Structure formats: structure tokens, C-alpha cells
Amino acid sequence: MTNQTPPAFPLSRPRRMRRTPALRALAREERLSTDDLIWPVFLCDGEGVTQEVASMPGVIRRSVDLTVEAAAEAHAAGIRAICLFPYTDDSVKTPDCAEAWNPENLTNRAIRGIKRAVPDIAVMTDIALDPYNPDGHDGYVRDGIILNDESVEALVKMALAQAEAGADILGPSDMMDGRIGAMRAALEEAGHGQVTIMSYAAKYASAFYGPFRDAVGASGALKGDKKTYQLDPLNADEALRAVARDIREGADMVMVKPGMPYLDICRRVKDAYAVPTYAYQVSGEYAMIRAAAGNGWIDGEKAMMESLMAFRRAGCDGVLTYFAPEAAALIRAGWE
Numbered sequence: 405m406t407n408q409t410p411p412a413f414p415l416s417r418p419r420r421m422r423r424t425p426a427l428r429a430l431a432r433e434e435r436l437s438t439d440d441l442i443w444p445v446f447l448c449d450g451e452g453v454t455q456e457v458a459s460m461p462g463v464i465r466r467s468v469d470l471t472v473e474a475a476a477e478a479h480a481a482g483i484r485a486i487c488l489f490p491y492t493d494d495s496v497k498t499p500d501c502a503e504a505w506n507p508e509n510l511t512n513r514a515i516r517g518i519k520r521a522v523p524d525i526a527v528m529t530d531i532a533l534d535p536y537n538p539d540g541h542d543g544y545v546r547d548g549i550i551l552n553d554e555s556v557e558a559l560v561k562m563a564l565a566q567a568e569a570g571a572d573i574l575g576p577s578d579m580m581d582g583r584i585g586a587m588r589a590a591l592e593e594a595g596h597g598q599v600t601i602m603s604y605a606a607k608y609a610s611a612f613y614g615p616f617r618d619a620v621g622a623s624g625a626l627k628g629d630k631k632t633y634q635l636d637p638l639n640a641d642e643a644l645r646a647v648a649r650d651i652r653e654g655a656d657m658v659m660v661k662p663g664m665p666y667l668d669i670c671r672r673v674k675d676a677y678a679v680p681t682y683a684y685q686v687s688g689e690y691a692m693i694r695a696a697a698g699n700g701w702i703d704g705e706k707a708m709m710e711s712l713m714a715f716r717r718a719g720c721d722g723v724l725t726y727f728a729p730e731a732a733a734l735i736r737a738g739w740e
């Protein structure tokens with residue numbers, strides 16, 4: 405940061421440096437690269453199956469075989485990581501959420517399939533009970549209360565099953581207290597000390613997750629809201645404390661979620677802790693850009709790229725985005 409006041413006009417004419425593409429490129433402070441993209445994808449049962457997600461135009465659920473193919477294409481396009489989210493049918497949801505740590509569940513089958521076929525792409529997972537819970541919450545619920553410590557025990561089992569299947573990055577998104585430390589200890593104990601954790605540390609109780617819940621089949625299930633475990637949108641210091649705690653407990657990377665309404669949090673986290681920091685540009689952010697573009701109200705490609713560049717400017721090392729394949733193609737084509 406400089407405190408030097410620029411010389412007065414006409415010694416200073418900032419437009420000089422904006423005059424040509426070459427000068428603008430020389431002055432550019434950040435870059436968006438395919439290395440910065442993590443692609444969240446939705447899994448469904450079956451073989452050769454694709455299903456559209458109505459509230460996320462352009463996003464599909466894929467069966468495991470097609471997800472493996474999509475991972476290969478993403479890798480060829482320069483995308484470094486793919487993040488798996490299962491669509492779970494009501495029939496596999498039980499109060500104990502046992503499907504969450506079934507070695508043969510959709511996520512664990514997809515991890516193995518991708519690591520076999522495309523070993524160089526990093527596979528990230530989601531750790532939370534909501535896809536498996538009949539009431540749609542990320543932890544166990546008793547008498548309307550989300551139970552913390554019992555939920556952490558279940559989440560640790562889920563983490564171990566994913567590590568065993570070969571996941572590179574575990575993504576605990578549940579927001580229970582103490583889960584990162586518990587997972588890190590269990591991973592060490594089980595010989596999975598090399599598995600990384602990207603903690604959903606600053607995850608806000610947000611209305612922007614709506615389309616995602618359609619995509620994973622959880623929107624009908626959710627009873628109430630998630631305000632007793634996710635952050636209040638008006639709080640920033642609390643997010644910093646959550647990030648500090650998760651780093652101390654053994655997280656390698658931290659996430660801010662949603663992305664666009666929380667760029668101030670991204671910047672503060674990066675400045676305060678200098679750890680690998682990611683934003684999740686969530687389903688509602690994706691849907692807004694797609695819907696406005698679909699109506700001809702904004703230029704979809706430009707708005708998409710600008711939104712992704714903003715994460716870099718705000719200090720993020722990368723971004724989880726449903727736009728990853730499209731953005732990668734434009735980056736490779738030399739987008740400026």
C-alpha cells in the first residue's frame with residue numbers, strides 16, 4: 405500500500421495507461437487462470453444418465469460414468485479440481501444418515517472412478533449430513549435442536565470414507581464446532597495425514613443457496629433454517645474468528661461462501677491469515693447471472709468473467725464456480 409498522492413493533472417493522466425490493450429495488460433494487477441477454478445458437479449444414480457437442474461440453466465446432474473468423462477474433459481481444459489455433490493433420493497435418507505459413510509455411496513464411487521481415470525485432477529468432496537438427512541439439516545436434529553457433538557462423530561466417519569476412497573480435498577461444509585480438529589485427528593490416526601481439508605469456515609446463512617438445494621434434492625426436506633450454525637450476514641469479525649479456529653484445528657485451505665456478497669470477507673481473511681483462500685460462487689449467484697443473461701438484460705459471458713476476476717482482486721486464490729468449464733474455455737481462448 406502506498407500513501408503517495410499522485411501528482412496533479414496534467415502530470416498525472418491515468419488514462420495514458422489505459423490507452424491500448426498492451427498498456428492495460430502491462431498495468432494489470434491480477435490474472436484469472438484455469439488454475440484458479442474448482443468445478444462443483446452434481447451426481448445422480450444410474451448409467452449414462454443426465455438430468456437438468458431447472459433452477460440452474462446449463463447445469464446437469466450426471467451418473468458416475470458420465471462424471472468421470474466430464475472430469476477428463478475438465479482436466480483437458482486446464483481445470484485443477486472437481487467437487488462432488490450427490491443428489492440423494494428420499495429412499496436413502498435415514499435418521500442416522502448412514503448412507504453418508506457408505507463406501508459405495510455415489511460420492512465415494514465417483515471419487516474412485518475419477519481417481520482411476522483422471523488421477524491428476526484433484527477431487528474435492530462435501531462433508532455435511534444434509535443430503536442424507538430426512539429433515540435436510542447438516543447435522544443431527546433432536547427436538548428441533550441441531551446436535552453438535554453427535555453430528556461431528558458422524559461427519560468424521562464420512563470424512564474417513566471419502567479419504568479411503570481417494571479424495572484429495574475434504575470439504576466440511578456443515579459448520580459444526582470442533583469438526584476440523586476431530587477430522588484431522590481421525591485422518592492422522594487412520595494413515596490419511598496427506599489428505600487436505602478445505603474448511604467451509606466463513607459460511608453464511610444465505611438465501612443464495614436455493615437452487616443448490618433443488619440440485620441435490622434437499623429443498624423439500626429442509627425444515628426451518630440454518631441460522632443456529634451458519635453465520636449471520638451482518639457479521640465479519642465472527643467470520644475471522646471461525647477461520648482462525650479452523651486453521652488452528654488443521655485446515656489447509658479456507659472458504660468464504662457465498663462469494664459475491666462477501667468479497668469484503670475474502671479480503672479480510674486473506675490479509676489476516678495469508679492462507680490459501682477460496683470463495684464459493686454459489687448456485688443463486690450463478691442463477692442470477694444466467695437468468696439476467698437469458699433475458700438479454702446483461703452480457704452473460706462478460707458478467708461471468710468479471711464476477712470471477714473480482715474474486716482474484718478480493719484476494720482469493722481460487723473460486724468454486726459452476727461456470728468453470730465455460731470460463732476455462734474463454735481463458736484458454738485469451739479472454740481479456
Ligand SMILES: NCC(=O)CCC(=O)O
Nearest residue numbers: 577612613616686687688
Ligand atoms: N455445501 C455446498 C453448498 O451448500 C453449495 C451451495 C450453492 O451452490 O448454493
